[in-house]
Amino acid sequence: MAANESIDPNQPLEYQSAEGKNNILGFWIFIGAEFALFSTLFASYFVLVDRNASAITSAELFDLNLVLAMTFLLLTSSFTAGIAIHEMRAGRVNRMLIWVGLTLLLGLGFLGFEIYEFVHYAHEGATLSASAHWSTFFVLLGTHGLHVAVGVGWMTVLAIQIKMRGLTKRTTSKFFIASLYWHFLDVIWIIIFTGVYLLGMEWM
Numbered sequence: 001m002a003a004n005e006s007i008d009p010n011q012p013l014e015y016q017s018a019e020g021k022n023n024i025l026g027f028w029i030f031i032g033a034e035f036a037l038f039s040t041l042f043a044s045y046f047v048l049v050d051r052n053a054s055a056i057t058s059a060e061l062f063d064l065n066l067v068l069a070m071t072f073l074l075l076t077s078s079f080t081a082g083i084a085i086h087e088m089r090a091g092r093v094n095r096m097l098i099w100v101g102l103t104l105l106l107g108l109g110f111l112g113f114e115i116y117e118f119v120h121y122a123h124e125g126a127t128l129s130a131s132a133h134w135s136t137f138f139v140l141l142g143t144h145g146l147h148v149a150v151g152v153g154w155m156t157v158l159a160i161q162i163k164m165r166g167l168t169k170r171t172t173s174k175f176f177i178a179s180l181y182w183h184f185l186d187v188i189w190i191i192i193f194t195g196v197y198l199l200g201m202e203w204m
Contacts, residue, residue, distance in 0.1 A: 011074075019196070021175050023174075023177060024173060024177060024180075025179075027177045027180060028180075029076070031180065031181075031184055033051065033092065033203065034147075034184065037143075038140075038143070038144075038188055038191075041136070041139060041143060042140065042147075042191065042195065043054045043138045043198065044139075045136040045140050045195075046135055046195070048125055048132040048135075048136045049133055049199075049200075050133070051131060051132035051133050052131045052132075052133045052134075053130070053131040053132070053133075054131075055125060055126060055130035055131040055133070055134060056124055056125050056126050056130075058126075058137070058200035058201070059200060060203055061120075061121055061124060061126055062197055062200050063202050064116060064197075064201065065116075066113060066165070067193065067197045069113060070110055070113045070114065070117075070189075071189065071193050072112040073106045073107075073109045073113070074106070074107070074110045074148075074185070074186055074189050075186060075189075075190075077102075077103045077106035077107050077110070077182070077186075078182060078183055078186040080099050080102045080103040081099070081100075081103045081179045081182050082179070082183075083099045083182070084096050084097075084099035084100045084103060085175075085176065085179050087099060088167060088172055088175060088176075089172075091167060093163075093166060093167055094163065096167075097159055097162065097163060098156075100155060100159045100175075101159070103155065103182070104136055104152055104155060104156060105158075107151065107152045107155075107182075108152060108200075110148060110151060111145060111148055111152070111182055114141070114145050114148075118138070118142075119139075121134075136198070140192070140196070141192065143194060144185065144188055144189065147169075147185055147188075151178065151182050151185060153182055154178050154181070155175070155178050155182070158171070158175050158178055159175055161174070162175065171196075
């Protein structure tokens with residue numbers, strides 16, 4: 001940790017500078033815009049969910065075990081990201097980086113399963129052009145997957161910065177913002193799991 005940083009024990013390091021506070025506030029505004037984006041994608045999906053033409057249906061394709069594995073990986077990664085924040089606030093850099101590494105591995109595992117899922121669906125005839133239903137499905141899931149990939153890259157860069165520079169007001173605020181982004185993606189996935197997969201399996 002940088003020697004010239006004064007620390008208030010009653011306040012997390014990421015909030016100890018005006019820049020950090022403003023960046024965190026600005027990111028909450030950005031999250032609002034992201035919610036608007038995903039709300040539009042969800043609305044499009046649910047409007048067109050029955051427009052399947054002659055394509056294979058989601059009830060025939062969706063695999064509960066695969067979806068549960070993806071859900072487990074992503075939700076567990078949110079837990080490990082939370083522990084990383086705890087270790088960051090305790091000033092334990094090495095322990096923090098271990099938990100960040102686990103978070104990244106879980107995120108990569110999720111992406112691997114999603115790529116496998118998309119390839120399998122395409123092999124079965126469910127492609128972006130197969131029907132309006134599948135078009136909105138792939139746009140929604142693909143947008144979320146792209147966000148997860150961005151999150152993995154983002155946290156990887158920040159982990160390298162923290163390893164090189166230590167925990168400062170700037171690096172901690174950056175990582176805290178990245179963790180908020182990661183938790184946001186988990187919230188979106190829970191909605192996808194419930195509204196897309198469970199409904200698609202005709203459980204509800």
